Amino acid sequence: MRQASKATAAGGGMPALEARATDLVIRLAFLGLFAYWSIELVRPFLPVVIWAVLLAVALYPAYAWLARRLGGRQSLAAAIITGLALLTILGPVSMLAASLVETVQWLAAGLQAGTLRVPPPPAGVADWPVVGEQAHEAWALASTSLDDALKRYGTAVLPAGGTILGKIAAIGGDILKFVVSVVIMGFLFRPGARLAEGARAFAGRLVAPRGAHFVDLAGATIRNVSRGVIGVALLQTLMAGIVLVVAGVPGAGLLAFGILIFCIVQIGPAPVLVPTIIWAWTAMSAGAALILTLVLVPVMLVDNVLKPILIARGLTTPILVILTGVIGGTITYGLVGLFLGPIVLAVFYELVVAWVRLEDPGAS
Template identity: 45%
Template sequence: MAGGASLQQQHLVRRIFREPRRERPARRACADDDVIVLVHGWSFPNGREYPLQLLRPIIPTLLWAVILSVAVYPLFALLRRRLGLPRGVAATLLAVFLIVLVVAPVILLAGSAIDTLEGYARDLMRGEHLLPPPPDTIQGWPVVGQRLHEFWLNAANDMRAVLKDHVGQLASMGRWMGGIAAGLALEILQFAVAIVIAGAILAYSDTLTSTARDLAGRVADAKGRHFLEIAGSTIRNVSQGVIGVAVLQAALLGIGMLVAGVPFAGAITFAALVLAIVQVGPGIVMLPVIVWVWFTLPFGTAAIYTIYTVPLLLVDNVLRPVLMARGLQTPMVVILAGVICGTLAGGLIGLFVGPVVLAVFYDLVVAWIVAGRKADDVG
């Protein structure tokens, strides 16, 4: 920090904190400006965001903690009201439940994938056929039909020879999948830490909520508190409309695949969940599954599975808008644009930050337009 900036900050500290109390009301606006200058000087010494640089490693975790605490607060309040639990106990129970809810499916998915791969490895060592012969109808497919049929037939007859011919590609794919697995493990660990922090936020929710409202009021008076309410309602609605519907959709799709005997059902279910959350939709991974079912299973079973699966691929288009727009004055198109654009710009955190930013921006624009109309009417 430069010497001049340091002297200026010392002067501001004396003005703000050593000024006689009786003089402060008359100079509140000036004191507010002094606080802004002081915080800016400490936050951006020589143009560098020093405290922000210090906090950068934990900002995603803190954001997740705030998002989670806001999203599950109604459940936390219900738990306290129904069971009469103290805040700390209710927050701890909810945090443990969320950690189990996140970690348990990952452990089951990893175990299922390992068991499936071990089974394929044993069958491969024994020289058993891992794939059924390809249907003759594949040869009639345009462009790729003949090559796909030939490759499938070779793999069905001698999988070991096919694997030997593609050792380099398989090694690259293995490294790529290993990197994805390591990144996923780190994200899950970060999410678990965020859940613990969210539990602490819930335990002190009254105090923290009051502080947040006071801070919002100091920044933008009554509008600041209104924006805070918009942010909380938007986060809760997005968590219900996007995350809730995605979890329900993926769970029902996974049950259908388990009953039908689809291989790698756990991994496909997880992929469907991720695609549903990021608004791409699970159809990308489920349509090949439907094709596999029709080529592999009996006609009746394939028909029942298709009748069960296709409505599940479309149900989010009905449930998501209803849940996301419930109780909000912000138009549904604004919230949906925030979800999609936020996800593209900031990943999973952007899924929540995007709608909040656009909802507040929309409210600001509406207030600006209304103020202009009132000014025109007065004039």
């Protein structure tokens, strides 16, 4: 009788278990469907929102400090930080646009007046591997007759020019999105503390009990990367830009913008400064070229000293993990990956360390 009752109970429990499993699957399906729809609806705004959150986290300590200095006037502090951020973005962009317009006007005036001249190619150009002879021929033709060079090579140059213009237009769109992100950032400062607590609670539900620690780790990583990468890039750009302007290097604004881009993507200022130094030794006096070289070389190397110090400050994650995330994230996802890469690797590293250190429950 007992065996029969157990079998009956087991048989009666199976339909209930199946019903609960079916109910769970249906709920998860509906939840996944609504999650997918929600992501699709907000996907056009995700880059702007992600940048706004990253900027708000990076600049929140400055906002909090300024709000305390202003006697707790949080709205004024947020407005000041937002205004300074907009000036930081739009100032170099305005200088670059002015430099580009000036350069284009100079080229157009030279072409119309017939005064634009290309210097003859150096003797060593013909010895360049693969493209030496073609480059020397095109350069020599341009130095003797620019009109003939444009007629001969214009059909090959125009598509490349269209591609470059397209890239410039894309950069302009990205800058506009970044400006919108800065404006949204200004509205995230005041509710920042509540948003951070909500993020900690959500992470705690996902990865209890270390979820809050991972949120704090992500915030610290964002701030350190912003100081160690963006901050050092701006410092190098400012130093190099001042030196180039004082030295009278043509197109100093455009060169400074190139330095900023190369520094942010972790290539460094060498691709811009090394050709500038070479140009200085060919176009300037030996003394002026020597002084310019002695000033620009430390500017090229300053990031090797400051970046590891600023990025690793206050973090337990090894600097190699952070730098790998910075470089890998930038290569894979662009400028946003500059921040997302080190965050993902830092959190994953902490998860692995916590799992390795976890004691075996069966050990006594």
